[in-house]
Amino acid sequence: MGNRIYNILFHTHTVSGIVISVALYxxxxxxxxxxxxxxxxxxxxxxxxSEQDAIVGSMxxxxxDIAKDHxxxxxxxxxxxxxxERRVNVSLGASxxxxxxxxxKARTFFYLDTEDKSTGTYVESYHLGEFLYRLHFLDQIPYxxxxxxxxxxxxxxxxxxxxxxxxxWNKIISNFYVFRPWAKxxxxxxxxxTALGVIGFPFQFVYAVTGAFFLLKGILVAxxxxxxxxxxxxxxxxxLEYNHPxxxxxxxxxDKNIAIDHLIAKTKEDWPDFRLxxxxxxxxxxTNMHVAISGYLGYTSKLNGLGHRIYKVADGSIIEEKVPMxxxxxxxxxxxxxxxxxxxxxAGYGLRVISFVLGLVSCFVILSGIMIWLxxxxxxxxxxxxxxxxxxxxNWYMAICLSLLPVTASAFIIVQFAEEVNRPFLYRTxxxxxxxxxxxFIIKKNIGFTNKWxxxxxxxxxxLVPVANGIASGNWMWATYANGQQQIFLVxxxxxxxxxxxxxxxxxxxNASRSELAPAKD
Amino acid sequence: xxxxxxxxxxSPWQRFAKISAAILGGxxxxxxxxxxxxxxxxxxxxxITSTFSAFILWAILMVLxxxxxxxxxxxxxxxxxxxxxxxxxxxxxxxxxxx
Numbered sequence: 001m002g003n004r005i006y007n008i009l010f011h012t013h014t015v016s017g018i019v020i021s022v023a024l025y026x027x028x029x030x031x032x033x034x035x036x037x038x039x040x041x042x043x044x045x046x047x048x049x050s051e052q053d054a055i056v057g058s059m060x061x062x063x064x065d066i067a068k069d070h071x072x073x074x075x076x077x078x079x080x081x082x083x084x085e086r087r088v089n090v091s092l093g094a095s096x097x098x099x100x101x102x103x104x105k106a107r108t109f110f111y112l113d114t115e116d117k118s119t120g121t122y123v124e125s126y127h128l129g130e131f132l133y134r135l136h137f138l139d140q141i142p143y144x145x146x147x148x149x150x151x152x153x154x155x156x157x158x159x160x161x162x163x164x165x166x167x168x169w170n171k172i173i174s175n176f177y178v179f180r181p182w183a184k185x186x187x188x189x190x191x192x193x194t195a196l197g198v199i200g201f202p203f204q205f206v207y208a209v210t211g212a213f214f215l216l217k218g219i220l221v222a223x224x225x226x227x228x229x230x231x232x233x234x235x236x237x238x239x240l241e242y243n244h245p246x247x248x249x250x251x252x253x254x255d256k257n258i259a260i261d262h263l264i265a266k267t268k269e270d271w272p273d274f275r276l277x278x279x280x281x282x283x284x285x286x287t288n289m290h291v292a293i294s295g296y297l298g299y300t301s302k303l304n305g306l307g308h309r310i311y312k313v314a315d316g317s318i319i320e321e322k323v324p325m326x327x328x329x330x331x332x333x334x335x336x337x338x339x340x341x342x343x344x345x346x347a348g349y350g351l352r353v354i355s356f357v358l359g360l361v362s363c364f365v366i367l368s369g370i371m372i373w374l375x376x377x378x379x380x381x382x383x384x385x386x387x388x389x390x391x392x393x394x395n396w397y398m399a400i401c402l403s404l405l406p407v408t409a410s411a412f413i414i415v416q417f418a419e420e421v422n423r424p425f426l427y428r429t430x431x432x433x434x435x436x437x438x439x440x441f442i443i444k445k446n447i448g449f450t451n452k453w454x455x456x457x458x459x460x461x462x463x464l465v466p467v468a469n470g471i472a473s474g475n476w477m478w479a480t481y482a483n484g485q486q487q488i489f490l491v492x493x494x495x496x497x498x499x500x501x502x503x504x505x506x507x508x509x510x511n512a513s514r515s516e517l518a519p520a521k522d
Numbered sequence: 523x524x525x526x527x528x529x530x531x532x533s534p535w536q537r538f539a540k541i542s543a544a545i546l547g548g549x550x551x552x553x554x555x556x557x558x559x560x561x562x563x564x565x566x567x568x569x570i571t572s573t574f575s576a577f578i579l580w581a582i583l584m585v586l587x588x589x590x591x592x593x594x595x596x597x598x599x600x601x602x603x604x605x606x607x608x609x610x611x612x613x614x615x616x617x618x619x620x621x
Contacts, residue, residue, distance in 0.1 A: 004529040008588050011525035158581045166585070212577045220576055223553045224569060227611065228560055230621050239566050239620075334570045376524050 006167065013163035016156045017369050023138065023153045025366045025401040030136040031207075032359030033129075033408070035344060035352045036491060038084035040129030043491035044415050046473045047086050048484075053345075054275035054295065055081045055088055057114050060261045065117050066090055071104045073097060073285040074249065079112075080278035084487075087111040087125060096249040096283065126423035128415050131430065132408070137215060140427070144218075151215025158208035165201055168194050186375045193368040196361050203358045210342040241331060244280055245310070245320070250288040254314060258284070260291050263311045267293050271324055273301040289313040296336075297324045299346040304333045349490065356494075363401075370397050371447075391447075398450050399441035405458030405502065407434045412465045412495065416472035448510075455506035462499030466492035531593070539593025547600035548583035552576050554607035561614025 001009075033040065042048060062079060066072065074097030080089045090112050095104040111125045112118075138146035138153075168175075175194060180187045213220075225233045237243050260279065268274050275295045282290040290312055297305030307324030311317065340346045344355040374394040378387060411430050415421050441450040469492055470476035477496075480489040531537050556576050560568040587596045 003526070005589060007525040007529035009585070011530055012585070012588050014525065155577065155581070158577065159584050162581055162585055209574050209577050213573050216577070217573070219549070220553065220572065224557065224560075224572075227557050228565060228569075228615065228620050232621050235621055236569075240570065330567055331570050334573065338573060 001166075001170065009163045009167050013160055013167055014373060016160045016163070017366075018373050020153045020156050020160070021366050021370055022397050022400055023150065024157055025363055026404065027136055027138070027150060027153060027211075028359050028362045028366065029401075029404050029408075030132045032356045032363070034133040034136045035356050035359070036494065037129040037133045039487040039491050040132070040412075041083070041085050041127045042487040043469065044127050044129070044421065045086075046475055046488065048487055049084050049086055053081075053084060054277065055079065055114075055279070058261055059264060059279055060259050062088070062090075062112060062114065063258075063260075065112065066092075069119070070108070071095070071101070073104075073253075074100055075104070075284050077281040077284050078278065080280075081276070086115050087113050087120070090119075096286075097251070123423045126426060127421060128411060128426065131411075131423075131426045137211075140431075147215045148218075151212055154208050154211035155216060158205070158212060161197075161201060161204050161208060164197055168198060172198060186372065189368045189371045189375060193365055193372055196365050196368075200358055200361055200365060203355070204362055206341050210338050213338060214342070240335075244282070244292060247282045247288050247290050249283050250286050252287040254285055254287050254289055256314065258289070258313065260311075260313070263291060263313075263316065264293055267309050271297070271307065273298040274307070274324060287314055290319065295324075303340070303346060304328070304336050306332045306336060367398065367401060370394055370401075374447075392445075395445055395447055395450070396442055398447050400438045402450055402454035403434060403437040403441060405454055406461050407437055409458055409461035409465060409495065409499075412491075413461065413468040416468045452506055452510055455502045455510075459499045459502030459506060462495045462502060465495035465499070531591075536593045539597055540588055543593055543596040543600055544584040544587035547597055547604075548580045548587060551583055551600050551603045551607065552580040554604050554611060555579065558607040558610040558614065561611045561618065565620055 038049075059079060063072070063077070066077070070092060072092070074095040076093035078089075078091040078093075080091070082089060088111070089109070091109045092107060094107050097104075110119045110121055113120075134140060136150075138150040140146060141149065171194075175191075178191060180191055221233075221236070225231060225236055229236050234243070260281070264276060264279070268276075274297060276293065277295040278292075280292040280294070282288075282292070290310055292308055292310045294306075294308035296307065302324065305324040305327065307322050307327055309321040310319045312319050344351050371394070374390055377390050407430065410433060411426070414429055415426075418425060441454070444450065466477050469488070470479075475485065475488050477489060477492050480486075480492070531540060553576060556568060556572040560572075583600070587593070587600075590596050
């Protein structure tokens with residue numbers, strides 16, 4: 001690679017990186033916690049879900065519970081499971097019965113707790129795990145702006161890691177053995193940035209591509225629909241098998257006791273290790289009532305074992321099926337793997353813990369990138385005014401990014417003591433605290449100080465998270481460990497380790513001679 | 523050290539040409555390339571593949587757009603590629619319409 005190309009790539013890497021850095025840091029930091037979204041939900045509520053990634057219990061009983069408040073007749077009813085919480089999603093379509101009351105002709109959606117049978121709307125059921133998961137694609141910024149913004153951040157991140165790896169290409173092998181933490185400040189940041197950047201590259205590449213797809217699929221779908229499908233979007237979704245089939249409504253009451261549990265049991269018997277994700281009932285109570293049972297084989301049986309079966313309820317016959325054991329469709333494989341790769345949920349806790357660590361490592365790569373940008377511009381030949389401006393930019397960036405650690409730790413403590421946690425509550429606590437803490441560090445105008453004190457405060461607050469959980473709910477770590485409440489235990493352990501590591505870095509790694517990792521200036 | 527300025531584009535028009543070719547031009551070429559493939563081959567497989575390949579191709583085209591000295595030349599290449607892929611798509615879509 002010639003000098004010209006090297007410098008061009010270097011420059012595009014710097015510019016794209018510095019522009020997206022803050023948003024990308026927020027995305028990676030909260031995204032790392034999102035690997036444990038469901039564990040955080042259960043931790044906050046003191047729940048433990050029995051089986052992983054499937055609807056458990058009797059579907060007929062859930063239907064009976066739903067029927068207490070809703071007239072199901074003539075509706076499409078869907079009970080589905082997305083997250084490992086006690087709650088399942090219930091979605092009721094509008095009644096197709098012409099004599100139905102007005103309230104039955106409206107669609108509705110709510111959550112049903114499978115144990116205490118309470119129901120709740122989306123906003124009421126909001127929890128800290130959901131909040132961090134949403135913040136991870138900036139969804140608190142009104143739709144569609146937040147999602148497109150995070151989508152473009154993901155895409156420019158892809159650009160930044162490609163240019164980054166190209167810039168470093170010739171030095172990958174020679175620099176592999178070089179780590180000079182005791183040399184100049186700048187070499188410390190550069191070595192950390194390049195070493196961790198190269199190690200994290202495959203991980204980050206996968207997340208950048210899948211993330212860009214999740215949030216920018218709109219700009220891909222629009223031209224496909226217009227060009228290939230003549231504007232018929234529904235046909236595209238049909239081809240990609242996102243739609244349910246349609247069964248006509250017969251306007252005749254089904255003269256039979258409605259039960260679907262035995263159909264699910266039959267399916268599970270035919271397909272060992274089948275996990276139920278969704279039961280979709282068409283035309284509830286009609287003679288043409290059908291039920292689609294969808295799910296997948298456990299990941300230890302088959303990675304892409306997606307399958308479904310549709311029964312006609314009147315005679316219990318199988319109308320359509322896709323057998324998960326023999327389903328090797330490329331379409332299902334790609335659709336499934338885009339999510340599995342991003343969520344890292346196909347290989348147990350080990351993979352998610354590694355992904356969590358790599359996510360935080362990426363956060364460090366972003367911060368060291370900001371620091372390199374600053375230190376490289378701290379030269380005598382650069383005008384004083386310019387240098388002050390650069391320092392201010394880095395100061396703001398570091399304050400906003402680094403304060404996320406203590407702010408998130410304090411949010412974990414607050415939700416344990418709050419009377420009721422819902423969406424307004426989380427918005428009103430998390431964002432103002434983040435603002436105040438960021439402003440404090442921005443005004444202090446000392447990056448070394450920001451670095452040290454966010455780590456110390458984050459470390460102490462992190463260590464207090466398991467304590468807060470113990471005091472507020474009685475779920476002390478030894479109790480949850482003894483009771484096998486591994487989801488609650490895991491979140492406590494995560495914070496315990498995070499707290500210890502933060503304090504260790506703050507007290508033993510940023511020692512006196514090192515306290516000025518950044519050039520002090522005001 | 524920051525990148526050496528003597529190798530970088532200084533003219534604002536050139537910068538505009540490169541950045542727009544990188545973002546917009548790259549997107550158009552990448553989408554039309556996949557549409558051209560989809561119109562002649564198994565369209566479902568091509569479309570689902572594009573969920574990742576379109577973004578990777580777009581990012582690569584974005585990198586390439588900065589490498590030439592003249593940004594308008596890059597726009598020229600990308601427009602030419604778009605016309606070629608657009609034509610392949612047009613005839614493919616005429617021969618095997620999906621809807």
